[in-house]
Amino acid sequence: MARAVVAERTTVRRTGFTAFWRKWGVYYLMMFPWLLIFFIFTVIPVLAAFGLSFTYFDMLQPPRFLGASNYRILFVDDSIFYTTIRNTIYFAFISGPLGFFLSFFFAWLIHQVRGRALFATALYAPAMTSSIVLAIFFKQNLFSGDQYGILNHFLLSLGVVQEPIIWLQNQGTLMPVVILVSLWASINTGFLIWLAALGSVSQELYEAARIDGIRNRFQEMWYVTLPSLKPQILLTSVLAIVAAFGQYDIQQQLAGLPSPLYAVDTIVMHMLDYAFIRFEMGYASAIAVILFIVSFGCSRLLFRVFASDD
């Protein structure tokens, strides 16, 4: 009896579904593999991180609900958290905009000369390699802490300093060094996008602008190029700030984990420390949620500022 009712219902429903599937099914099949991975490893994890952040979870026993306790500890008792969030914001707000600006500026320069392929390859070369490789290179050569560091040798022989500066132990010098090394790595995908986009601006626009009295390259860039490339401004600025918020490998390679007096530790490093060294997954999730809110918030702000009018 019950079975008959169910069977009847499914046939009724199936006619609608069959029609739907006949029309769209093949497309959903095409999308299925990527969407499955995207949902399992991106969409659901954002929600899962929010959920876990309200629990105690050590992976041995099932998560235990704690309420907002993780957040209370994070904001009231965890002084290192404040250091890492300050470092992250300081680093991201300098290296993000700098990386964004330099990527555009270099692409803009290259766009106006011959030998674009050569210049583009040279400027993009540091991003082709691993940022770990880059960091090790700078650590072992330029910023060695003894008199055999190239920078120390240079400063000593000029008489600027009397004894070698221990660049990677000193609280005052660590952050500038990290930012400097990150600049090499920051000429990345954003740079390629600009390089490609500058070639796509319609030539009529430039001609019209010249008739309207645009005189030099800078005016042309400011009044013609940039306004017509707003979608690229938005995309590359978001990519730059997000990369800056997520970066930790250069810090870790240059200064160690934790860095001396947590001078360059970022939120990501604090999270990885709690997650994969102490296995406090709940607390680490709360840190991840803060990272999400800060970086997503900054991105939304950029969406507001650089949204195209149409």
Added chain:
Amino acid sequence: MAIAFPLRRRRRVAIGSTKVHKEPVGIYVVLIPLSILAILPIVFMTSQALKPIDELLKFPPDLIVQHPTMINFQNLLIATSATSVPFTRYIFNSAWVTVVQVIVGVTIGSLCAYPLAKIQVPGAKLIMALVIAALAFPAQVLAIPNYLVVSSLHMVDTYWALIIPALGASFNVFVMVQFMSQIPTPLLEAAKIDGAREWTIFWRLVIPMVRPAIATIAFLTFTAAWNSAGPALIYVRTESMRTLPLAIATLGVSTNIATIGIVQAASLLQFIPSLIIFLLSRAGMMQALAHTGIKG
């Protein structure tokens, strides 16, 4: 190819008309030193990798090697094999993970992008909104839940852990959708009227037209997989499963002068494949990324 051509022609026009300005000597004056500064680490790295020990000990070091030798590469690839895990194993690990990621990633990314770009599938707008939202925060936010999934599937310390989570990279689908949207719809409709099935249209018509975008996402997937140590840092337990960047990071902890040449040799081995892939895909990327952006 059909869409590639007009873009390229437009660029040619752009080159000609910049001549309306004065010759850009000033730009070369800025650009040449900057380019040299950018590749200086790579040049010096190459030089160090080729230096014999006495040249490595020399201070201040020469920028260019005097008597190049392969001794550092020999030490890296042969000598280490007697003591612990052979270095070639790390290269193999990275190569395998990267190749699988590029092939599978490009295939499923393109498959997913086609209905999103050209067919108004119900839910397409929502999916695109999620894809763009996923660009707005760093992937590290996902590290813990991803680890829990990987661990519950018993994939920790396997190649799968290094391959599968990374396949969902949203930027690939994002780039592909934007490029595919430029394919003229009447072309696809004509093929459909001629009786072509959806899969045929996709493989025979769409894929050949989006080659620049394929080159782009292949390159981006390659650099992400080949260069980042992040996933290996989290998912790898045993030494023999380490990837190349992680192995270099371990080597790089030492500041012993004898290992510097070896580290730089390893770094060079890491760099050269990226350079080759970049040179191969550069032209395609310049076409595909030209219209990549967010309207907001």
